[in-house]
Amino acid sequence: MPMKDQANKLREMALNLCNQIEADLGKEIKHTRVIAISSGKGGVGKSTLALNLALKLCSMGKKVIVMDADLGMANIDIMLGLIPQHNLYHMIRDKKPIKDIIINGPGGLKIIPGGSGITDLANLDEYEIKRILVEMGKLDGDYNYMVVDTGAGISNNVLKFLLACDDVIILTTPEPTSLTDAYGVLKSVNRYGFSGNIYLVVNRVTNEAEGVLVAEKFKLVSEKFLARKISILGYILQDNHVEQGIRRQEAFSDLFPTSPASRNIDDIAERLLENDGARIKILPSPNSGIKGFLKKLTGFIR
Ligand SMILES: Nc1ncnc2c1ncn2[C@@H]1O[C@H](COP(=O)(O)OP(=O)(O)O)[C@@H](O)[C@H]1O
Ligand SMILES: [Mg+2]
Secondary structure (H helix, E strand, C coil): CCHHHHHHHHHHHHHHHHHHHHHHHHHHHCCCEEEEEEECCCCCCHHHHHHHHHHHHHHCCCCEEEEEECCCCCCHHHHCCCCCCCCHHHHHHCCCCHHHHCEECHHHCEEECCCCHHHHHCCCCHHHHHHHHHHHHCCCCCCCEEEEEECCCCCHHHHHHHHHCCEEEEEECCCHHHHHHHHHHHHHHHHCCCCCCEEEEEEEECCHHHHHHHHHHHHHHHHHHCCCCCEEEEEEECCHHHHHHHHHCCCHHHHCCCCHHHHHHHHHHHHHHHHHHHCCCCCCCCCCHHHHHHHHHHHHHC
16 A cells, blocks of 8 residues: 555544544543532431422423432432332332432422332442443433432441432531531531532521521631632522422422522522532543442442
């Protein structure tokens, strides 16, 4: 083959390779962003935030799936009056495909009911891990966000879930006990070198000033004593529309979209998207997204 032809051929090969890498990167960038909702104390509004934030993101054109991973009281389905036939337990033990587990919420929202399968997820053997990775990994890239509603506190199981996520939202109320416990979560997550974003939301505040003040104080303390940067996503007012929604088994932000707490959720969703949009396009690591989440979750156990 003449030299010139050979050079052309090599150039063509290099170009193909480049295109292929670009295509692969494009695929990778479609990783789902996995966000945990956490708190130190229970009953501070994690499930409420998980559901209503997820719904808001849906209404903003994002594809969102919620994983109900609160071991003690998984209840996103109850909040919506849904009765799931299957949960993660059936995927893990009865080898049900993931698509048979997922249920439809309002506004295009998808939900993975955890059930007792959540503990199983942390105790799989190698063969099962591979199967689950393949099964759940199918979801990666199909969604912009997976919101993981976790249990309260820093038990080993909860911590594993937090550390497996890409970002963590810490939720607290202005009560000193809730704040101290939220700080405990931050400390633990930080101690394990969590590299994602740590966000803060203050719930059940009596007015805007309280929301801003509590959040800024928390941020200052974490930066001063832990040298850990956190981003304030916002606050949610104490609002009895929230409880009305719970009683009617519908999301309050759907029922009362102009209520004060709904507007706060809107702000939180907008700030989250702003923050994600501003993130420099770093190469997505194989440890992010739903596959990364599962790898970390199952790997931590060993
Ligand atoms: N901003 C709010 N205003 C009024 N009530 C709230 C607010 N946020 C949460 N609640 C109430 O607090 C209770 C606990 O909320 P939930 O989301 O189940 O907490 P968690 O998931 O942290 O245990 C719910 O019954 C809800 O009605
Ligand atoms: Mg809950």
